[in-house]
Amino acid sequence: MKTNPPQTRDGFGSGLGALAALVGSAVGLGNIWKFPYLTGENGGAAFVLTYLVCVILVGIPVMVAEHAIGRRMRQNAVQAYGGVVPGQKFWSAIGISGLLAAVLIMAFYSDVAGWVFAYVFKSGWAAFGGPALTPDTFGAIAGGTIEPLAWQFGVLALTTTIIVAGVSKGIERVTKILMPLLLGLLLLSALRALTLPGAWAGVEYLFRLDFTKIGPAVLLSALGLAFFKLSLGMGTMTTYGSYLPDKTRIVPNAARVALADTLVSLLAGLAIFPAVFAFGGQPAGGPGLLFNTIPLIFGQMPGGAWFTVLFFVLAAVATVGAMASLFEVPVAWLVEKKKMTRLMAALTTGGTMFALGILATLSPFFFNLFDFTSSNVLLPLGGLAIIIVAGWLMPKGGLADELGKGGAGTRWDSQLVPVFVKFITPVLVLLILLNSLGLVKF
Ligand code: PHE
Numbered sequence: 556m557k558t559n560p561p562q563t564r565d566g567f568g569s570g571l572g573a574l575a576a577l578v579g580s581a582v583g584l585g586n587i588w589k590f591p592y593l594t595g596e597n598g599g600a601a602f603v604l605t606y607l608v609c610v611i612l613v614g615i616p617v618m619v620a621e622h623a624i625g626r627r628m629r630q631n632a633v634q635a636y637g638g639v640v641p642g643q644k645f646w647s648a649i650g651i652s653g654l655l656a657a658v659l660i661m662a663f664y665s666d667v668a669g670w671v672f673a674y675v676f677k678s679g680w681a682a683f684g685g686p687a688l689t690p691d692t693f694g695a696i697a698g699g700t701i702e703p704l705a706w707q708f709g710v711l712a713l714t715t716t717i718i719v720a721g722v723s724k725g726i727e728r729v730t731k732i733l734m735p736l737l738l739g740l741l742l743l744s745a746l747r748a749l750t751l752p753g754a755w756a757g758v759e760y761l762f763r764l765d766f767t768k769i770g771p772a773v774l775l776s777a778l779g780l781a782f783f784k785l786s787l788g789m790g791t792m793t794t795y796g797s798y799l800p801d802k803t804r805i806v807p808n809a810a811r812v813a814l815a816d817t818l819v820s821l822l823a824g825l826a827i828f829p830a831v832f833a834f835g836g837q838p839a840g841g842p843g844l845l846f847n848t849i850p851l852i853f854g855q856m857p858g859g860a861w862f863t864v865l866f867f868v869l870a871a872v873a874t875v876g877a878m879a880s881l882f883e884v885p886v887a888w889l890v891e892k893k894k895m896t897r898l899m900a901a902l903t904t905g906g907t908m909f910a911l912g913i914l915a916t917l918s919p920f921f922f923n924l925f926d927f928t929s930s931n932v933l934l935p936l937g938g939l940a941i942i943i944v945a946g947w948l949m950p951k952g953g954l955a956d957e958l959g960k961g962g963a964g965t966r967w968d969s970q971l972v973p974v975f976v977k978f979i980t981p982v983l984v985l986l987i988l989l990n991s992l993g994l995v996k997f
Contacts, residue, residue: 564629564797564798565721565798566798566799566800567727567798567799567800568727569800570800570802570803571731572727572731573727573795573798573799573800573803573808574808574811574812575727575730575731575734576727576730576795576798576876576880577792577795577808577812578730578734578811578812578815578816579729579730579734579873579876579877579879579880580786580791580792580795580876580877580879580880581784581785581786581812581813581815581816581877582734582737582815582816582819582873582876582877583664583873583874583876583877583878584664584667584668584671584870584873584874584877585780585783585784585820585877586784586816586819586820586823586873587741587819587820587823587845587870587873588667588842588844588845589780589783589784590606590780590784590820590823590824591823591824591827591828591844591845592840592841592842592844592845593776593780594606594761594824594828594838595828595831595837595838595839595840595841595844596839596841597768597773597776597777598765598768598773599760599761599763599765599768599828599838600759600760600761600762600763600764600765601764601765601766601768601769601773602768602769602773602776602777603761603762603821603824604764605769605773605774605777606777606780606781607817608777609777609778609780609781609983610781610784610785610813610816610817611813612975612979612980612983613778613781613782613938613980613983613984614781614782614784614785614787614813615809615810615813615975616942616972616975616976616979616980617782617785617787617788617792617938617941617942617980618785618787618792618809618812618813619805619806619809619945619958619972619976620941620942620944620945620946620954620976621787621790621792621793621796621941622792622793622795622796622799622805622808622809623796623805623945623953623954623957623958624636624639624793624796624941624944624945624949625792625793625794625795625796625797625798625799626796626797626799626801626805626957627639627949627953627957628797629797630797630891631650631790631794631797631884631887631888631890631891631892632649632650632653632654632789632790632791632793632794632884632887632888633647633650633651633653633654633790633888633892634647634650634888634891634892635650635790635793635797636648636649636650636790636793636941636944637650639944639948639949640944640948640949640950641950643948646940646944646948648940649790649937649940649941649944650790650793650888652789652933652936652937653788653789653790653791653793653884653933653937654790654884654885654888655933656788656789656790656929656933656934656937657789657790657791657881657882657884657885658885658904658907658908658911659911659925659928659929659933660783660789660881660925660926660929660930661711661878661881661882661908661911661912662908662911662912662914662915662921662925663912663915663921663922663925663926664874664877664878664881665707665710665711665714665878665908665909665912666703666707666912666915666916666922667842667874668707668710668871668874668875668878669696669703669705669706669707669709669710669916670693670696670697670703670706670846671867671870671871671874672706672709672710672871673696673702673703673706674688674696674846674867674870675864675867675868675871677692677696678850678860678863678864678866678867679864681850681860681863682860682861682863682864687850688846688850688863689850690843690847692846693843693846693847694843697842697843700917703916704913704916704917707909707912707913707916708909710874710875710878711905711908711909711912712905713875714875714878714879714882714905715882715901715902715904715905717729717875717879718879718882718883718886718897718901718904719897719898719901721897729872729875729876730872730876733869733872733873734815734873734876736869737819737869737870737872737873738818738819738822740862740865740866740869741819741822741823741826742822743862744822744826744849744852744853744862744866745822745825745826745829747826747852747853747856748825748826748827748828748829748830748833748852749825749829751829751830751833751834751852752833753832753833754829754830754832754833755829755832756829756832756833757825757827757828757829757830757831757832757833758825758828758829760828760832760838761824761825761828771990771991771993772991774987774990774991775931775935775987775988775990775991776930776931778931778935778984778987779930779931779934779935780930782930782934782935782938783929783930783934784816784820785812785813785816786877786880786881787934787937787938788933788934788935788936788937788938788941789884789929789933789934789937790884790937791880791881791883791884793941794880794883794884794887795880795883797887801960801961802960802961802962803960803961804958804960804961804962804968805957805958805960805961805968806958806967806968806972807968823845826848826849826852827844827845827848827849827852830848830851830852831844831848834848834851836848836851849863849866849867850863853866882901882904882905882908885900885903885904885907886900886901886904889903889904911925931991935984935987935988936988938984939981939984939985939988942976942980942981942984943981945976946973946976946977946978946980946981947977954969954973954976955969955970955973956969958972958973
């Protein structure tokens with residue numbers, strides 16, 4: 556008879572479940588809302604290319620480092636970084652900065668998530684013959700007071716409930732089923748958008764390169780977006796890494812997560828930009844881009860109103876997976892270090908996020924401040940520290956050992972990837988950060 560080892564910490568039940576949860580964390584508003592709107596504001600193809608380079612040279616190595624440290628330590632992010640370099644407890648600062656980043660991100664993320672949930676409701680109403688979705692619909696929900704706050708509160712309450720249900724049960728189950736569905740619907744949206752008259756201009760916008768558009772600010776946003784989209788630099792992937800089974804090969808697993816995440820973003824771009832050009836809109840339409848374009852894409856299609864509803868339902872699900880992973884960073888810490896019950900930890904986290912969230916919802920200044928400080932400052936700095944810890948400071952052989960676990964073909968894993976982790980990734984992140992401060996020019 557097979558006996559199971561005593562289980563003291565919750566964890567992902569299976570390799571596939573773990574992959575689903577990681578993709579569930581990575582895929583979210585970053586893909587369908589932020590990626591298109593930043594691409595639009597930063598001039599298209601050149602931004603996309605810079606972003607892709609950042610994913611490969613920075614994103615995957617940082618994810619690998621986080622998973623390795625998380626799995627090795629099997630603890631929340633603060634305690635994992637506090638213990639990973641013997642005698643250097645101060646690296647727990649990475650985890651602390653991650654707690655701060657989680658709260659700052661959720662403050663504006665839950666606002667946008669509230670718009671998505673509002674659109675589920677409003678598109679449903681429209682499908683039953685209510686008022687059609689127009690840019691005014693977006694203006695009213697994004698610029699209002701009580702309505703967006705109510706949606707934001709609802710979104711945070713829902714995520715708190717999911718978190719209380721636990722890691723494996725709550726998160727894995729939902730994402731495993733619905734992620735493939737989202738991918739399918741994005742594919743359909745893209746096909747529909749690409750067959751609109753005038754759509755080609757959108758494809759060119761996404762893929763025709765103009766290097767003159769790349770400057771320090773564009774580089775920093777592309778780097779920040781890579782961190783944000785892959786949930787890196789703040790302990791989310793470390794916390795999720797701590798739930799990874801030992802049989803998971805960290806490197807190919809991270810590559811798969813990055814690939815899935817990139818695919819979803821590119822598909823979202825291929826749905827949105829052709830439609831924007833076909834309908835004579837503005838690519839630099841800002842945060843409303845997604846909300847104003849999707850109803851147009853499906854608008855003239857038979858049954859289109861229902862596809863719009865389905866799109867926002869799936870977007871809402873993707874958003875919840877990402878939010879659950881943002882919650883998990885403070886919650887794991889409050890439970891393991893501060894000895895709170897999971898319920899109290901989730902309520903404390905949700906409450907703090909809502910308090911800051913009110914500021915983000917009511918004031919564009921705070922919205923942008925929280926977004927910029929987290930994506931473009933805390934995450935890249937956190938990522939730099941993480942990669943230095945993993946590449947240079949972990950006890951000798953620790954990284955290679957962790958990357959070698961899980962079976963065949965481990966030479967690539969434990970020999971080539973550490974070269975990136977040690978040399979290439981930290982230098983790139985440092986250069987982009989210094990470049991954005993004007994201290995290095997290229
Ligand atoms: N990656 C998520 C998204 O793209 C956002 C996120 C950032 C989640 C950081 C967790 C941590 O929507």
